[in-house]
Amino acid sequence: MISKTILAADTLGCLEEILTIAAVLSVQSIWTSVRGKNKGLDEVKLLFAAAEGDHVTHLNVYTGFIQSGKSSQWCYKNYINYHALKKVVDTREQLSRLVRRLGLVPKSCEGDTQTIRKAIIAGFFSHASQLEEYGQNGMYRTVRSSQEVYIHPSSVLFRVNPKWVVYHSLVSTDKHYMHNVIAIDPSWLIEAAPDFYQLRTLNPALF
Incomplete structure (x- = not known):
């Protein structure tokens, strides 16, 4: 299903975003669960939350992580699992190399979330x-x-x-x-x- 989504994303022009989403879906969770602090986690989630749902929310988190310089402190402050996001970055790089070997050139849809969701539906x-x-x-x-x-x-x-x-x-x-x-x-x-x-x-x- 992920493979079909990636191929559809290439056709639709949102492969950059789908590679990130596919990498996030490969880990159990990008959020940390701290006993007694669920309210704080819920409040932080709202900062990243996308009306379209979890996949676009994951994109927002990943973008924030990259913009922070892949900061562990940024992750700690935002109830985000630093080690999970590091694995996401590594997995995304592997996927990017793989699709390029297949002759695909990742392109961004520049925030067009409808296109992203259509690619996900394809798979x-x-x-x-x-x-x-x-x-x-x-x-x-x-x-x-x-x-x-x-x-x-x-x-x-x-x-x-x-x-x-x-x-x-x-x-x-x-x-x-x-x-x-x-x-x-x-x-x-x-x-x-x-x-x-x-x-x-x-x-x-x-x-």
Whole structure:
């Protein structure tokens, strides 16, 4: 799925951004969890939070880290895992070398978040979920299997509950939680995977 996203990003002209996102998704979390300081973490997250969701938020964090000179103090102040971000930088460099060997030249979309989300959908279209119109407590159903899922509390979209989302992975505890979530326009699903989706499978009332 990541590979398909990277190839789509090359076509769409947002490969620079997607290489960063792919590298961030390779680590468990870029945030530190300090017992008793969750309120501080939540407040700091708002400084980086993007309305589009977690993937764009990750871009904002990465940009801040690079602009800080890859400072460990900057990470400590912002509840960010310094070692995780160092690994992200290394992974991103590896990915960049790999795509260049394949003849791809990374380009930036200069902040066009719609293009970034379309690239992600190209790889993760089967991970789409739809907010239940009459569901309780932000319940979603996956379009693929109608599984009951929820946005994970660590997501910047927790309690925002966009009508349509695409997630990176599912984590199961007491419920099935979607990790790393972005808000999408459902028409992009049909555009990205017309053979997988048909209009009749998507509830037009929620467009």
